[in-house]
Amino acid sequence: MSTVLVTGGSGFVGSHVILKLLAEGHTVRTTVRSLQREAGVRAQLAGAGVSPGAALSFFAADLVRDEGWAEAVAGCDYVIHVASPLPPAAPKTEDEVIIPAREGALRVLRAARDAKVKRVVLTSSCGAVYYGHPKQAAPFDETSWTKIGGEPMSAYVKSKALAERAAWDFIAAEGGALELTTICPVGIFGPALGADYAASLELIARLLKGMPGCPQLFFAVVDVRDVADLHVRAMTDPAAKGERFIAASEGGAMPMLQVANVLRARLGEAAKKVPTRQLPNWLVRLGARFDPGMRQLLPLLGKARSASSAKARRVLGWSPRAPDEALVATAESLVRLGLVG
Numbered sequence: 001m002s003t004v005l006v007t008g009g010s011g012f013v014g015s016h017v018i019l020k021l022l023a024e025g026h027t028v029r030t031t032v033r034s035l036q037r038e039a040g041v042r043a044q045l046a047g048a049g050v051s052p053g054a055a056l057s058f059f060a061a062d063l064v065r066d067e068g069w070a071e072a073v074a075g076c077d078y079v080i081h082v083a084s085p086l087p088p089a090a091p092k093t094e095d096e097v098i099i100p101a102r103e104g105a106l107r108v109l110r111a112a113r114d115a116k117v118k119r120v121v122l123t124s125s126c127g128a129v130y131y132g133h134p135k136q137a138a139p140f141d142e143t144s145w146t147k148i149g150g151e152p153m154s155a156y157v158k159s160k161a162l163a164e165r166a167a168w169d170f171i172a173a174e175g176g177a178l179e180l181t182t183i184c185p186v187g188i189f190g191p192a193l194g195a196d197y198a199a200s201l202e203l204i205a206r207l208l209k210g211m212p213g214c215p216q217l218f219f220a221v222v223d224v225r226d227v228a229d230l231h232v233r234a235m236t237d238p239a240a241k242g243e244r245f246i247a248a249s250e251g252g253a254m255p256m257l258q259v260a261n262v263l264r265a266r267l268g269e270a271a272k273k274v275p276t277r278q279l280p281n282w283l284v285r286l287g288a289r290f291d292p293g294m295r296q297l298l299p300l301l302g303k304a305r306s307a308s309s310a311k312a313r314r315v316l317g318w319s320p321r322a323p324d325e326a327l328v329a330t331a332e333s334l335v336r337l338g339l340v341g
Contacts, residue, residue, distance in 0.1 A: 008083025063104025101159035119179035127157035139308035186220035210273030218253035218304035223326035252306035
């Protein structure tokens with residue numbers, strides 16, 4: 001088995017990638033910004049039924065600093081680069097998000113190249129795939145790249161597109177023997193392991209807590225456990241070298257009201273506060289004046305985007321869960337962990 005560095009191991013996707021790697025017998029290292037987070041990560045894994053002991057080790061490294069990366073990656077066969085800055089509710093400038101994402105990816109790639117790592121699997125996003133294009137009915141695929149400036153988009157979307165572009169440019173210009181594969185998930189749902197979960201899960205939390213209604217938003221869905229599985233498949237499969245893969249369940253983008261309907265149908269009493277009506281766009285825009293979280297969603301109102309994971313299924317034999325399963329697992333975990341009441 002291999003030694004694998006997972007960046008951002010305290011996060012939602014990173015912790016699930018660690019679980020998958022440990023289950024397959026790999027030795028895992030992970031980076032956190034502070035080693036004080038080690039106890040919390042181990043507690044999360046224990047809550048998922050895994051106590052890795054010495055099979056998991058921790059290194060302090062930050063995307064915005066050079067220190068720590070050479071030590072973290074030394075002796076590793078592979079790197080799975082998951083860590084990416086989460087934007088504050090109202091960043092002062094886009095660069096607060098874009099620079100750490102882009103420069104952090106380059107720091108990881110340089111360290112991996114210098115340590116003679118075989119392959120880096122980088123977690124990108126469909127934010128790097130399907131923004132800035134005219135509306136289309138057909139799902140987007142891996143040949144599509146987000147066009148910065150093609151439409152209003154969040155700093156987070158821009159950061160994912162620019163970071164992935166920078167990663168591919170680095171490999172072409174100065175990557176040497178280092179291989180790169182990128183994974184572009186749609187909205188990631190699935191079981192939370194603790195309070196540090198993805199922004200997409202906040203959607204489910206808000207529904208369970210009782211929003212006044214559902215904005216006209218659409219969500220393509222993939223389960224975090226399947227995202228982790230795709231990363232690990234892409235890490236070792238020779239056919240994944242130099243490729244992008246979209247991670248998406250079948251079914252396209254779901255209206256938020258449909259998500260709410262799934263929760264009410266499957267969760268019973270736990271979903272008693274989930275709204276039953278759709279909000280008009282004018283009311284959402286009014287509410288966004290007072291809610292920074294809602295303000296970030298305004299560019300997405302009424303826009304349904306979907307992406308095809310046919311390539312991952314064909315090349316890597318990947319088979320994701322159904323969207324409903326991912327959504328229900330999200331809600332059940334939030335209830336079980338006491339993160340919604």
